[in-house]
Amino acid sequence: MDLNAFLQTLVYGLALGGTIAVSAVGLTLSYGVTRFINFAYGEFLTLGAYATLALAGAGLALPLAGAVSVVAVGLAGVAIARLAFDPLMHRGLLPLLVTSVGLAFVLHNMVRMVAGANPLRFPLPLMRPWEVAGVFVPREQVATIAVALVAMALVHLLLSRSLLGKSMRAVADDAALARSAGVAAPRVLAATWFLSAAIGALGGILLAVTQVTLDPAMGWRFLLVVFAAVLLGGIGSPYGAMLGGLIVGLGVELGATYVSADYAYAFAFVLLILVLLARPRGLMGGRT
Amino acid sequence: MKRSLTRALRRTGVLGGLAAVAAAGMLAATAPDARAHDAELEVGLLLPFTGQYAWVGSNVQPVAQMVADEVNQAGGIAGHEIAFVQGDTEGVVDAGTTAAQKLVNVNNVLAIVGPTSLSFSGARQVILQNDVPMVSPTAGTTALDRACRDVCFRTVPSDSLGGRAIARAATDPQYLAGDQATRKPVLMVGNAPAMVSFKQPIARAFDTYGAPVAETITYTPGKPSYRSEVRGALANDPDSIVLVGTPEDTARIMTNAFQAGYQGRWFVTQDQTNSDFIELAGARLVEGIYGLEEVSSDASAERNRAFEQRFRDYAGADPQIFATNTFDAMNVVALAMLRAHLRDGEVTRANLAANIERIANPGAGKITVHDYTAGAKVLRDGGEVNYDGLVGPTDFDAWGNITAPFGIRQVQNGRWTTVSTIAADALN
Numbered sequence A: 001m002d003l004n005a006f007l008q009t010l011v012y013g014l015a016l017g018g019t020i021a022v023s024a025v026g027l028t029l030s031y032g033v034t035r036f037i038n039f040a041y042g043e044f045l046t047l048g049a050y051a052t053l054a055l056a057g058a059g060l061a062l063p064l065a066g067a068v069s070v071v072a073v074g075l076a077g078v079a080i081a082r083l084a085f086d087p088l089m090h091r092g093l094l095p096l097l098v099t100s101v102g103l104a105f106v107l108h109n110m111v112r113m114v115a116g117a118n119p120l121r122f123p124l125p126l127m128r129p130w131e132v133a134g135v136f137v138p139r140e141q142v143a144t145i146a147v148a149l150v151a152m153a154l155v156h157l158l159l160s161r162s163l164l165g166k167s168m169r170a171v172a173d174d175a176a177l178a179r180s181a182g183v184a185a186p187r188v189l190a191a192t193w194f195l196s197a198a199i200g201a202l203g204g205i206l207l208a209v210t211q212v213t214l215d216p217a218m219g220w221r222f223l224l225v226v227f228a229a230v231l232l233g234g235i236g237s238p239y240g241a242m243l244g245g246l247i248v249g250l251g252v253e254l255g256a257t258y259v260s261a262d263y264a265y266a267f268a269f270v271l272l273i274l275v276l277l278a279r280p281r282g283l284m285g286g287r288t
Numbered sequence B: 001m002k003r004s005l006t007r008a009l010r011r012t013g014v015l016g017g018l019a020a021v022a023a024a025g026m027l028a029a030t031a032p033d034a035r036a037h038d039a040e041l042e043v044g045l046l047l048p049f050t051g052q053y054a055w056v057g058s059n060v061q062p063v064a065q066m067v068a069d070e071v072n073q074a075g076g077i078a079g080h081e082i083a084f085v086q087g088d089t090e091g092v093v094d095a096g097t098t099a100a101q102k103l104v105n106v107n108n109v110l111a112i113v114g115p116t117s118l119s120f121s122g123a124r125q126v127i128l129q130n131d132v133p134m135v136s137p138t139a140g141t142t143a144l145d146r147a148c149r150d151v152c153f154r155t156v157p158s159d160s161l162g163g164r165a166i167a168r169a170a171t172d173p174q175y176l177a178g179d180q181a182t183r184k185p186v187l188m189v190g191n192a193p194a195m196v197s198f199k200q201p202i203a204r205a206f207d208t209y210g211a212p213v214a215e216t217i218t219y220t221p222g223k224p225s226y227r228s229e230v231r232g233a234l235a236n237d238p239d240s241i242v243l244v245g246t247p248e249d250t251a252r253i254m255t256n257a258f259q260a261g262y263q264g265r266w267f268v269t270q271d272q273t274n275s276d277f278i279e280l281a282g283a284r285l286v287e288g289i290y291g292l293e294e295v296s297s298d299a300s301a302e303r304n305r306a307f308e309q310r311f312r313d314y315a316g317a318d319p320q321i322f323a324t325n326t327f328d329a330m331n332v333v334a335l336a337m338l339r340a341h342l343r344d345g346e347v348t349r350a351n352l353a354a355n356i357e358r359i360a361n362p363g364a365g366k367i368t369v370h371d372y373t374a375g376a377k378v379l380r381d382g383g384e385v386n387y388d389g390l391v392g393p394t395d396f397d398a399w400g401n402i403t404a405p406f407g408i409r410q411v412q413n414g415r416w417t418t419v420s421t422i423a424a425d426a427l428n
Helices: A003-034 A041-057 A062-088 A093-115 A139-161 A163-173 A175-180 A185-211 A218-233 A238-258 A261-278 B002-030 B032-037 B054-073 B093-106 B120-130 B159-171 B199-208 B227-234 B247-259 B275-281 B298-315 B323-344 B349-360 B372-380
Strands: A130-132 A135-137 B040-047 B081-088 B111-113 B134-136 B152-154 B185-190 B215-219 B240-244 B265-268 B290-294 B367-369 B385-387 B406-412 B415-422
Touching: A003 A041, A003 A135, A003 A139, A003 A163, A003 A185, A003 A218, A003 A238, A003 B227, A041 A062, A041 A093, A041 A185, A041 A218, A062 A093, A062 A185, A093 A218, A135 A139, A139 A163, A139 A185, A139 A238, A163 A175, A163 A185, A175 A185, A185 A218, A218 A238, A218 A261, A238 A261, A238 B227, A261 B215, A261 B227, B040 B054, B040 B093, B054 B081, B054 B298, B054 B323, B054 B372, B081 B093, B093 B111, B093 B120, B111 B323, B120 B134, B134 B323, B152 B323, B159 B199, B159 B240, B159 B265, B159 B290, B159 B406, B159 B415, B185 B199, B185 B227, B199 B215, B199 B240, B215 B227, B227 B247, B240 B247, B247 B275, B275 B415, B290 B415, B298 B323, B323 B349, B323 B372, B323 B385, B349 B385, B367 B372, B372 B385
Parallel strands: B040 B081, B040 B111, B111 B134, B134 B152, B185 B215, B185 B240, B240 B265, B265 B290, B367 B385
Antiparallel strands: A130 A135, B290 B406, B406 B415
């Protein structure tokens, strides 16, 4: 085996895996607290990417545009949840699932209406890669991996060290018990929606950096890969989602290199099936 | 029809009304040619109007409407106006099947303009089983090369020809802008019907021209990045990469290759040979790449300019990709309808297909025409016409294919510039 080719593939896989991991954390966080899979989550990715493009077009520096977009999409996530999900919270899973699918279409078409259906270029300068011991390391991939690591570290600190994180974990474990212990469930719910949408927006920005172009369906398309990472890691487990994202990213790139470029995704999903056969609750034993 | 249906429902009650509707439906299903005697002659536009390829429908519809308006303002076909029914294929196979079934069996259209390569495989059986004449202005797919005799026509050259044109240009410096001939190409093709269609023609043509493809990489469309695929392509140390993909994937692959240090040549297909692609990919990235485009013959260049001005006056916008092909497709359909009415006394699916060849192909004593108005005058005066279109002679072979010249373009200073033309007979 050509070691350089293998290392090169690992670098590519880590960058893609970082993007998937960040996106998967946002989805699994909202599942952990609300117990339903939000099919509109992919649209937060799309909104994040398009908002960054719009703000950068208005003259903001790209990192600042990204930061403002993350906060803006987080707030939009809270508003959307208040309107569409909160009134249905006590009516079972099915109405929430159906609403989230409908919401995905509404948001998708809103982006299309405002920005148009044609793909757009993400305003990232064209850069030659660094060459380290014969391995090409694209600069924007280094930035992607760094941002993903920082984001995951912040999520870890939030969940393990802050009162909000502990409250979120408490509601996720047992909402009734958390309420009786004085945890304000509505506040925790709002914070969860904010975090989920904001992390989704960050995932969308990283996705835009990775794939160079934006289109209104980008989040919806990427959702399947994000689901795979969430399930692989164990649904409801943020740490599992991080691990699942990295494994899926590496699987896609290793599959494209060593199996077939035509079946790159198939290789990642074969991995998912194998893991689920051995550990039906995913790698980190999340809630099923 | 609507008023009489309401009366029937009132008189006979709901059950009777439903029976009347069912009977009307059965009559319509068993007598497709009756449409010719209704107020309008309906033509189906079987194209993507939503989804990733919605731009195809947006490009085709206004041109088709412009020709239909020309026909209708001249009194229509025996007083019947041409009207369109949309069948939205969404650019996918299954929606294409559903849309074709609706157009053929429910709307009972006389002819279809479309489909695209993306949904031809889904629509094919419906079209063949019902003998509905189709004239596609967009489907270059090789699946149509020998798909059906007599009912399938297209006013766009086959990808077989397009593939040969790319290989011919890449291996022959006379068609390049001062570059050496390609000796070691790599072919990258997206795994979707419209793209895979190019795979064999390009690979075979490179073999024929003495520069076999070092590796063919078929990749999954829509992936966020193609770094591993690009790494595989570059491992062959190619002097050129021929890339067949959507504009988005092409921009991604070219960016990934740039980031991996590739400095060789690129050849892309018609979907990328436009200013939108330069904007999407970035002028710096695409400077110097070669692209393929269908061009008008020298003889039709002046008519193309007149068409562009006419369309601008009509729609207030520049004609887009497939506009000239649509102009030819609709003129062929309209002239065939008129000839069917004048010579056969009726317009049916069966005689429409037969008349398409009669008005489009050359023959003794035929008068060459370039639009509906001129052709209609000749036909009404008792003559026969040979429609010669904007894309070329529009002479169909037994399988409904045409030949056309191709232009080789290169991005120079951020703009596509035509550097050479390959005549249709140079590709035989």
